[in-house]
Amino acid sequence: MSQKLELLNQVDIFKSLDNSAQNRLESIMEKRVISAGEDLAIQGGQALFFFILISGRVLLSTKEEKAVIFKKPGDFIGFELLSLNGKYTNTLKSLIDGEVFFLNREKFLEMIHGDATMVENIMSLWGNYLLKTAPFIKKLDFTGAESIY
Amino acid sequence: MYGFEAISANNGWSIAAVGIIIVFAGLVVLSFIISQLHKVLAFIENPKRFEFLSPKKSTGKEDKYVLTSLLKNQKESAKQFFLLVKTMEEHFSLPKLIRLAEVSNLEKPYININILLDSGIVEPDSKGYFLWNENRFKKLIK
């Protein structure tokens, strides 16, 4: 099994997807090395990517100066955690050197919106994941509109 | 023939009862087998990891921290961060602490914040802010 698929099976919201959905997801994942202090997403910037942590530790900070640390391989940082209407709403910084899978946001949203079962699966788990990792970030009502994130 | 008479004449009660029992029995056994499947697989793949045969004994509270001791320079850095945190509220903002560290020219603020997190000196309060664990800090810089 490829490293991407192996990791996808550790991501709370993607692990229950079927093989073909995981394979499609795998095709838009790109591995990158990140270094301490590097900005992965800057608040207000154009939202280009969502992220899946492979190793290292990243800090997500909101405009209210709240923060959450992601350190578990397979932590997914996307949707409300990061963006709204195509703009990054929060900042994501790497605290130490590590590796991250970059997911092209546009392709990812396009992909899940083209598959009703996939979007249902993902969104049903996303609520729990968000509540567990960043309970202070409000879950948006998922309307199915592609531009929402 | 209609009603209960028809049911009895065609052995309906027994068929229904036995049918329900067999469906239940089949699925109960199947659910039991699949509930054990992952344990059996875990055992075959790595007997050492088979937890309920050799349960791992916890070695105490220290287990939850990645770092259980600090190097000399790490202790120094922790002390400097402590001074900064003292100027902040009890539940402080981590991005703000990093910014203060940068402004104060502390060395490698990101890496050192990570050390504070790994050692349990800085802990999240689950509301988006962080707390300074003084006991832990005192213990580690001793």
Add this chain to the structure above:
Amino acid sequence: MDQLFVEFFQNTGFYLCDYRYIIMILIGFIFIYLGIVKDYEPLLLVPIGFGMLVGNIPIFKGLGLGIYETNSVLHYLYFGVTQGIYPPLIFLGIGAMTDFSTLLARPVLMLLGAAAQTGVFLTFLGALALGFEPKEAASIGIIGGADGPTAIFLTAKLAPALIGPIAVAAYSYMALVPVIQPPIMRLLTTRKERLIRMEEPRVVGKKEKIIFPIVAFLLCCFLAPAALPLLGMLCFGNLLKEAVVTERLAQTARTSLIDTATILLGLTVGASTQGDVFLTPASIKIFVLGAGSFAVATAAGLIFAKTMNLFLKTKINPLLGAAGVSAVPDSARVVQMVGQKEDPSNFLLMHAMAPNVSGVIGSAVAAGILWSFMA
């Protein structure tokens, strides 16, 4: 020449038509409407609805056009229904598209799929009480399994004369799951119960997923060998999916093969509802019993889930019981919908898929048991 015109007219549908054909054509329209406009099981209702139009064109007997005429094309296509060929092919496709992870993560939810089969056996008793023969009663009872292919398969084996009404009843009620189930679910659960959140399921490994269809097949078919054609294909399809190396075969099974079988099954089942053979008092009784069967199966699942909660440390949301009636994935979606009406942030869909897919296994086992008792 006048005589020729008269003879031609006497062979047209306009001349041969009677009210029964008109009624069935109207029902066909309703099926097509529900499928296309309301989006209720369109992949099934549209072929069946159009099949009803095909089957209810009044025809001159002897030309080899009608589905019940041995030399007609439709009759050959209908062979796949009467001999129970299409349902196992559909099960192969269902197996190749079903993910059993949630069931493997929480096997106890499988019992909800078993509980819902109570509806099958209670309806069997109801059908006997209404004067049906045991074989017919068994075929009617299986409507409660909410599994169209299973209902058709069993009826083809036990009471071929009833295939039309039973198939139409089974698929109609499957399509109407979002209408039938919610009132029963609300009636039998309290708000507090509907608000229960489910624990996140554990991660299920690849090997478990591969072993499951083999174990499930061997166990269920040793227990009820008559379930072999359906469960065999279901498990085989699932193995193709999970084995990864057979992805090409799985892809065919879950796309071209299941689609072909569904088209042929839907169209011919629809065409078998010729007004003169379909509109009988027996069909009306079957429809009433079918609705009862669905309602009882839903209620049985809900009540069993509530009963399980008396013994479980971590409570389950009893709404999941309603998904035990199979009808994949519609009844799981209904659970999600009813749950979210109480708490929009409560996501039950993934959890409901567990009893939902176990309902498929349960109804195939129930069909096997009924077949072996009646054969």
